[in-house]
Amino acid sequence: MKNIYSNIIKFNSKNLIKIINILKKNGIIGLPTETVYGLAGNAYSNNAIKKIFKIKKRLKKNPLIIHYYSLSNAKKDVILDKKFLKIYKKFSPGPITYIVKKKIHSKIKPLACANLKTVGIRFPKNKIIRKLLKKLEFPLAMPSANKSSGVSPVKPMDVFEEFNNKIKVIDGGISNIGIESTVLNLVGKICILRPGVITPKQIENVLKIKLNTLTKQTVVKSPGSFKKHYSPGIPVYINKNKCPDKYAFITFGKKYPVTRNSFNLSRKSNLNEAARNLYKFFRNIKKRGYKKIYVAKVPNTGIGIAINDRLKRASK
Ligand code: AMP
Ligand code: MG
Numbered sequence: 001m002k003n004i005y006s007n008i009i010k011f012n013s014k015n016l017i018k019i020i021n022i023l024k025k026n027g028i029i030g031l032p033t034e035t036v037y038g039l040a041g042n043a044y045s046n047n048a049i050k051k052i053f054k055i056k057k058r059l060k061k062n063p064l065i066i067h068y069y070s071l072s073n074a075k076k077d078v079i080l081d082k083k084f085l086k087i088y089k090k091f092s093p094g095p096i097t098y099i100v101k102k103k104i105h106s107k108i109k110p111l112a113c114a115n116l117k118t119v120g121i122r123f124p125k126n127k128i129i130r131k132l133l134k135k136l137e138f139p140l141a142m143p144s145a146n147k148s149s150g151v152s153p154v155k156p157m158d159v160f161e162e163f164n165n166k167i168k169v170i171d172g173g174i175s176n177i178g179i180e181s182t183v184l185n186l187v188g189k190i191c192i193l194r195p196g197v198i199t200p201k202q203i204e205n206v207l208k209i210k211l212n213t214l215t216k217q218t219v220v221k222s223p224g225s226f227k228k229h230y231s232p233g234i235p236v237y238i239n240k241n242k243c244p245d246k247y248a249f250i251t252f253g254k255k256y257p258v259t260r261n262s263f264n265l266s267r268k269s270n271l272n273e274a275a276r277n278l279y280k281f282f283r284n285i286k287k288r289g290y291k292k293i294y295v296a297k298v299p300n301t302g303i304g305i306a307i308n309d310r311l312k313r314a315s316k
Contacts, residue, residue: 007168008156011128019170020135028052030145030159031132032172033124035095035181035196036152036279037159038142039167040067044107049141053111055163058148063114064141065097065181066121069133077106077139078119083207084186090206093125095177096198099185112141118187128172144180145169151232151282151314154178158283178276179306195306197275229313232282236293236315238308243294248285250278250295261290271303278307282314 009015022029023040026047031040039056041048043066053060068074071088079101080088088098102108102119113119124130133140144152145159153159154175159167182196184203191212192200200211243249249262253269256262263281265274285293295315300308 004165005160007165008160008171009168011131011170011172015170016132016135019132019168022168023048023136023138023140026051028055028167030153030156030163030167030169031129031140031142032126032156032170032175033129033142034126034176035124035179036154036175036177037145037156037169037172038067038129038140039145039159040140040142042136043067043112043139043141044109045138046109046111049109049112052141052143055166056143056146056148058143060111061114062148063116063120064112064143066108066112066119067129067133067140067142068121068123069130069136070123073139074121074123076103077108078102078121081186083190087184087186087203087206088123091198091202092123093130094123094198095125095181095196097122097181097183097194099183099187099193101187108139108141120183122181126172126176128170149229149231151230151279152180154276154279158279174276174280176276177272178279179303179310182306195309197272197303197306199302199305229316230279230310231314231316232286232293234286234291234293236295236311238295238311238315239297240294241296246290247292247294248281248288248290250281250285250293252296252298256296265298265307269299271299271301271307274298275303275307278310 026045028041028051031038041052097120099118146162156169156171159169182198183194185191189212252265254267265277298307
């Protein structure tokens, strides 16, 4: 009998060759990163990119992040200025995406960037994806490995379930951070398009500037920041002190009692732990058949800013 989980594969030298072959032949594959699991394909191949948009049911106007191993690889496709280099040196490889200008002769397919003149680039830190990127002759276009507007996957089984076992996924264990990268716009007004584990303060300290706040225009510029996003598929109500027994209650800190319907993001009030648990809880709660989720207040500092951003969008 065929093992139904055979599409979840270990990362070893034999499988590395298999994975490289899949990608070379314009196939797509689920990969671990330090933030969440991604759905990767050759960024220089229209066929691969089309497959990503199709399986995710993603709108064509929502551009994909392009993942590189090194600066010298990225330089072939995008224009990198001093500000970029300053911030890159501090935070990459790591959980941050930079919006930069695309070169005219860039090999990245326009479809991957939603025909924009800019590209979102990232240098992930996860060891598995770095080993793979190092071997490839092309960068990877890679959005989160979930159906559009849903919850990002944080373990191989999540990817397996999202796409009904239709794609192979490399087992890299549980994602270390658990929410998506910070997206920093470096074209025109410098601003954060999506908060993440790297905070506005950290970026301001490196660049020695005050970041611009998001305007309606910049939101349009980052089509992925549509209001409803990161949704577990059932109603989410935020900033609640209590919750009826029949609904799931996501809490934070030790002031909340342990009850059958409560899911504590971090009893120790650790925001990193909370970020790691958020999407895991969303999926578990949905699986257990709860019809609604109430969420207690989460402090809006550090990575808490990103957690609140996702909660707010999930509650739309
Ligand atoms: P995901 O699909 O989960 O990886 O999210 C990618 C995010 O990066 C989305 O919010 C995209 O809109 C954003 N993004 C990617 N490329 C660009 C770009 N060129 N300009 C603005 N936002 C971008
Ligand atoms: Mg996503």
